[in-house]
Structure formats: structure tokens, C-alpha cells
Amino acid sequence: MLADLKTAALVGIDGSVDWMCAPRFDSDACFAALLGYEEHGQWGIRPTAPVTARKQRYLEDTVVLQTDVVCDGGAYRITEFMRPELKRTELIRIVEGLEGRVEMEMVLAPRFGYGARMPWISQEEHSVSLVAGPDALALRSSVPVTAGETHVTSLFTISKGETQTFSLVWYPSNSEPPRVADARRAQDEAVRYWRDWAAKCTYNGKWKDAVVRSLLTLKGLTYEPTGGVVAAPTTSLPEEIGGVRNWDYRFCWLRDATLTLTALMIGGYVDEAESWRDWLMRAIAGDPSQVQIMYGLSGERRLTETELSWLPGYEGSKPVRIGNAASDQFQLDVYGEVMRCLYLTRKMGVPAADRSYGPQAKALLSFILRAWQLPDDGIWEVRGGRKHFTHSQLMAWAAVDSLIKLAEEFPSQEGELRDQLGHMRAVRERIREDILQRGFNTAIGAFTQSFGSEALDASVLLMAHLGFLPADDPRMLGTVKAIEKSLLRDGFVARYSTNLGLDGLPGSEGAFLACSYWLADNYAFQGRIDEANALFERLLSIRSPLGLLAEEYEPKLKRQVGNFPQGFSHLALIYTANAISKAEAGFKGPQVAVS
Numbered sequence: 075m076l077a078d079l080k081t082a083a084l085v086g087i088d089g090s091v092d093w094m095c096a097p098r099f100d101s102d103a104c105f106a107a108l109l110g111y112e113e114h115g116q117w118g119i120r121p122t123a124p125v126t127a128r129k130q131r132y133l134e135d136t137v138v139l140q141t142d143v144v145c146d147g148g149a150y151r152i153t154e155f156m157r158p159e160l161k162r163t164e165l166i167r168i169v170e171g172l173e174g175r176v177e178m179e180m181v182l183a184p185r186f187g188y189g190a191r192m193p194w195i196s197q198e199e200h201s202v203s204l205v206a207g208p209d210a211l212a213l214r215s216s217v218p219v220t221a222g223e224t225h226v227t228s229l230f231t232i233s234k235g236e237t238q239t240f241s242l243v244w245y246p247s248n249s250e251p252p253r254v255a256d257a258r259r260a261q262d263e264a265v266r267y268w269r270d271w272a273a274k275c276t277y278n279g280k281w282k283d284a285v286v287r288s289l290l291t292l293k294g295l296t297y298e299p300t301g302g303v304v305a306a307p308t309t310s311l312p313e314e315i316g317g318v319r320n321w322d323y324r325f326c327w328l329r330d331a332t333l334t335l336t337a338l339m340i341g342g343y344v345d346e347a348e349s350w351r352d353w354l355m356r357a358i359a360g361d362p363s364q365v366q367i368m369y370g371l372s373g374e375r376r377l378t379e380t381e382l383s384w385l386p387g388y389e390g391s392k393p394v395r396i397g398n399a400a401s402d403q404f405q406l407d408v409y410g411e412v413m414r415c416l417y418l419t420r421k422m423g424v425p426a427a428d429r430s431y432g433p434q435a436k437a438l439l440s441f442i443l444r445a446w447q448l449p450d451d452g453i454w455e456v457r458g459g460r461k462h463f464t465h466s467q468l469m470a471w472a473a474v475d476s477l478i479k480l481a482e483e484f485p486s487q488e489g490e491l492r493d494q495l496g497h498m499r500a501v502r503e504r505i506r507e508d509i510l511q512r513g514f515n516t517a518i519g520a521f522t523q524s525f526g527s528e529a530l531d532a533s534v535l536l537m538a539h540l541g542f543l544p545a546d547d548p549r550m551l552g553t554v555k556a557i558e559k560s561l562l563r564d565g566f567v568a569r570y571s572t573n574l575g576l577d578g579l580p581g582s583e584g585a586f587l588a589c590s591y592w593l594a595d596n597y598a599f600q601g602r603i604d605e606a607n608a609l610f611e612r613l614l615s616i617r618s619p620l621g622l623l624a625e626e627y628e629p630k631l632k633r634q635v636g637n638f639p640q641g642f643s644h645l646a647l648i649y650t651a652n653a654i655s656k657a658e659a660g661f662k663g664p665q666v667a668v669s
């Protein structure tokens with residue numbers, strides 16, 4: 075992934091940019107070969123001779139990618155990056171000769187509208203422009219290029235010590251193409267930007283490299299103009315290869331982003347936390363019954379789901395969807411996420427907002443006090459009908475619990491809530507009793523997926539994180555044991571069993587990485603340090619060579635599946651690294667970086 079805090083691009087080890095939406099994460103893709111073939115848009119820079127070795131890495135503490143390629147005749151390096159410090163989207167690729175002399179081919183073939191629209195290509199004095207409807211790209215390069223009807227191409231050679239540069243910038247087609255800076259200067263600026271940001275990380279445990287990579291990835295999923303955080307920069311990377319579980323993640327989920335906040339807190343990133351808190355409160359402003367579970371990058375509400383029939387899908391996994399019908403779902407847990415966000419940001423020292431969020435919190439409270447007993451669609455956004463999910467009830471409890479803590483610990487700012495304290499405490503106790511009575515199945519000795527059910531669900535592992543029960547409570551020990559017995563897949567945790575018909579979808583899916591981290595957290599909280607370490611190391615070992623994680627892992631195929639890179643997995647990694655470090659230092663129970 076390359077990122078510029080407005081959008082991202084995915085580059086293959088073969089030198090091809092196969093995915094990029096511009097100018098925002100949720101814009102139409104202009105390179106969509108990831109979900110189809112070359113004809114759906116890509117930008118390749120490759121040798122004409124066969125490749126014998128390739129090695130890819132990020133420059134330390136940056137999102138600047140470097141790929142070394144050895145081929146017949148010599149070796150070269152491509153350094154590529156986007157520009158986080160700019161308002162526009164610009165992708166720069168610098169080719170450097172390392173050995174001998176290599177003949178290279180550059181082929182630029184964007185197809186706007188997710189691979190559907192061929193641009194008009196015209197050669198101008200210093201650049202080539204590619205225009206279709208509202209979108210335009212301009213390519214500038216240090217080597218001569220040929221603008222054909224369908225592609226821009228260049229054949230050039232690179233010898234040891236030589237450098238050639240290419241920069242591609244998106245601009246609105248009704249304006250002039252922007253001027254671009256010197257590529258090396260741009261590289262220095264991008265490197266400095268990411269390194270300055272990474273240097274602020276306050277986690278200093280034994281997994282610092284992995285934590286910093288995950289933090290940089292989460293930062294790369296941030297849409298800086300508004301502070302929104304996308305779940306992933308991709309759509310429709312399948313949860314089952316060849317299957318239909320293909321969803322669009324280029325939106326801001328209240329759940330994912332609030333959990334991201336906890337991860338940023340662990341890393342010490344207060345500005346980002348403040349920015350997310352304010353984004354969140356703007357997005358959900360209004361009637362609490364109309365709070366959505368996800369929004370567009372600027373808080374847009376209409377995220378209509380459609381299928382793109384012309385795209386064959388990743389390795390034939392159809393349909394390719396854009397938009398997300400889960401945006402219309404009722405998921406009780408998001409109220410808990412919002413309240414936790416309000417509480418945790420205050421707790422970590424984020425200053426109170428200019429306008430008090432007290433009245434909004436009070437309105438949300440009154441909604442949750444009315445709605446907590448309603449069935450909902452649950453954390454996994456299942457499409458198989460509403461239930462009383464145990465995790466949803468847990469988060470209703472967390473919503474009230476967070477507001478009680480806000481009122482107790484920050485009485486001067488959140489005074490509006492104080493007169494409700496008695497009532498809130500009574501409701502918190504009622505929800506708790508309900509969960510303990512109806513969410514715990516005494517026959518199997520575990521909390522189950524929904525009230526009265528026998529099915530297991532890894533989301534209840536979060537009970538200890540939220541302080542609902544101590545991790546060594548016999549009911550938590552029983553739950554962990556039952557999950558180990560029924561949901562472990564070759565050492566990784568499935569979120570639930572897909573063969574019980576819960577999600578209303580055909581087929582199956584991989585193990586869910588965040589749930590696997592949550593199991594490791596429970597081990598750490600319970601003092602089972604060796605097991606926590608072993609599971610965490612296993613999870614580190616399946617990251618991509620660049621340290622990136624998708625949403626899921628398919629142990630049978632030994633490959634990651636689902637959208638990529640996925641914030642949920644990276645934020646869970648950060649939390650677990652911290653939880654194990656804390657447990658090793660002698661802390662008992664859940665610890666986030668708030669004192």
C-alpha cells in the first residue's frame with residue numbers, strides 16, 4: 075500500500091499499480107486490475123527480460139516502498155510513494171540502475187469508472203494527459219513516452235548509476251494539470267513526513283517494529299481533510315476465494331474507527347484521537363435513532379450498494395460491490411463505541427471540544443435506555459435477521475458504563491449527565507444481569523452468540539477488555555475454553571461457525587484475525603503469557619512481507635483473504651502487543667494506555 079491521507083494505491087511485487095481510487099478513497103477506481111485484468115486499468119514498470127529475484131520493503135518508518143529487481147542483464151530499484159503532505163493525489167515512481175544495463179517498459183493504462191471508461195489521451199508539451207468525464211491524470215516523466223489511443227508507453231534502458239522518474243497526478247478535468255515537484259525532493263519530503271509521525275510513537279515494547287508498521291497503516295487509512303478513518307482502501311477482496319462474501323470497506327465504521335482510537339492511544343497519538351472524536355460527533359449529529367453504523371469520509375449517509383457487472387472479481391470472486399447495504403442496519407454496539415470514544419478521549423487527555431458534547435451524550439443516553447432491549451444485526455453485520463446478540467448487549471452495557479464514568483470522573487464538563495447517575499447505574503445493572511442470565515449457557519459453560527443460543531461467537535471475548543468481567547472469572551475461563559474447542563482453525567480463531575446459517579450467505583470464510591488477537595489478549599489478561607506470546611508470534615508470521623494484514627486468514631490455503639490492508643486487524647495487533655507487554659511487566663487484566 076502507498077498512501078497520501080486522501081486515498082491509497084496498491085502495488086504488486088511485479089511493478090504494477092493495480093488499484094487506485096482518486097481523489098478520495100471512495101472515488102471511482104482508475105486502476106482496477108486487482109478486481110479483473112490489465113484491461114481494467116493498471117500502471118506497470120517492468121523489465122523486458124525475465125526476472126530472477128525481487129525484494130520489497132518499506133523505507134524504515136515510512137510508507138515509501140522500495141523494490142529491488144534482478145533480471146537478465148542487470149538489476150534496478152523502484153522507489154515509489156504518494157505525497158501525504160500535499161492536498162492533491164500524486165504518485166511518484168523513481169527507477170534507479172543498480173547493476174549492468176536493463177531494458178525497461180512502462181505502460182500506463184488507466185480505465186476510469188472502475189475499469190469501465192477509456193480516457194482520451196493527449197500528448198502535451200511537457201506531459202501526457204488522460205481525461206474521462208470529471209477525472210484527469212497527467213503523467214510527467216524524465217524519459218520520452220508515446221501516447222497511443224489506449225495506452226501511454228515507454229521503452230527505456232536503465233544502467234548502473236542512472237535514475238529515471240515518473241509522476242502521475244490526479245486533477246479535475248476542468249482545470250489545468252498541476253505542476254509537479256522534483257521527484258527526489260518529493261521523496262525526501264514524504265520520508266520526513268512519515269518518519270516525523272512514526273517518531274512520536276510512545277510504545278517501546280519488544281514488538282516496536284510491528285506496532286509502528288500497524289500504526290503507519292492506520293494513519294494511511296485516514297482521510298485527513300475530515301479526520302475520517304476507512305476500514306480498508308479496497309472493495310470486494312473476497313473472504314472466500316471464488317465466493318460471494320465481497321464487500322466495500324472504503325467507508326468509516328464507527329466501530330472500527332473507535333477501536334482504532336484505542337490503538338492510537340496506545341501509540342500516544344492524541345491529535346488523531348481528537349480529530350476522530352470530532353469527526354464522529356459531527357457525523358452522528360441529530361436524532362440518535364438515526365445514527366448510522368458507517369458513513370462516507372465526510373459523514374455522507376447514502377452508501378447505496380451496487381454490483382459492478384463488468385468486473386470479474388479478484389480471482390473470479392463475484393460480485394464486485396460498491397457501497398454497502400450494512401449502512402442501513404441497526405447495530406446496537408455502535409452506541410457503545412460512541413460513548414467509549416467520548417470517555418476514552420477525555421481519559422487520555424484530549425481537551426474537551428469547543429462545544430460541549432454533554433447534550434448530545436444525554437440524547438444518546440436517552441435513546442439507549444429505550445433501545446437496549448431491541449434485537450439488532452450485530453457486530454458481524456449479518457444478513458440473516460436480527461437477534462439479541464450477546465456482544466450487542468455487552469456494548470449497550472458499555473455505553474451506559476462509559477457515560478457513568480464520564481459523569482463521575484469529569485463532573486465539571488459533563489455535568490448534564492450527573493443528574494442521571496442513579497438511573498444510569500440501575501440500568502447498567504439490569505443489562506448486566508440480563509447478559510449473565512440469558513447470554514451465558516450453563517450447559518456448555520460459555521457465553522454464546524445470542525441469548526438462548528448454543529452457538530459460539532468470538533466477539534464475547536471482548537468482555538474482559540471492557541471490564542464487564544475479570545478475565546479469570548470462571549465464566550470467562552469457560553468461554554475461552556469453548557472457543558478454543560469450537561472456533562480454532564489451525565491455531566487461528568473463526569468469528570463464528572458459518573455452517574449454522576447465521577449470516578444468510580452461501581459459502582464460508584477464513585479465520586478472523588481480530589478475533590485471533592482477542593484470544594491472545596485473554597491469555598495475557600489471564601496470565602497465560604506463553605500461550606499469548608505463541609499466538610501473537612503466529613499472527614505476526616502470517617503478515618505480508620511488508621507487515622500488512624487483511625481482514626482474515628485462510629489456514630487451508632495459507633493465505634490472507636478479505637479486504638487489504640484492514641484497519642480492524644492492525645488495531646488488534648497493536649492492542650495485543652501492548653497487552654502482552656503489560657502482562658509481562660506484571661499488570662493483571664486489560665490495560666489500555668489510559669491511567
Ligand SMILES: OC[C@H]1O[C@H](O[C@H]2O[C@H](CO)[C@@H](O)[C@H](O)[C@H]2O)[C@H](O)[C@@H](O)[C@@H]1O
Pocket residue numbers: 305321322323327329330398399400453454455456457577642
Ligand atoms: O461478513 C458480512 C459483513 O462483512 C462486512 O463487515 C465486516 O467488516 C466491517 C468493517 O471492517 C466490520 O465492522 C464488521 O464487523 C465486519 O463483519 C461488510 O461490511 C458487511 O456488509 C457484511 O454484511
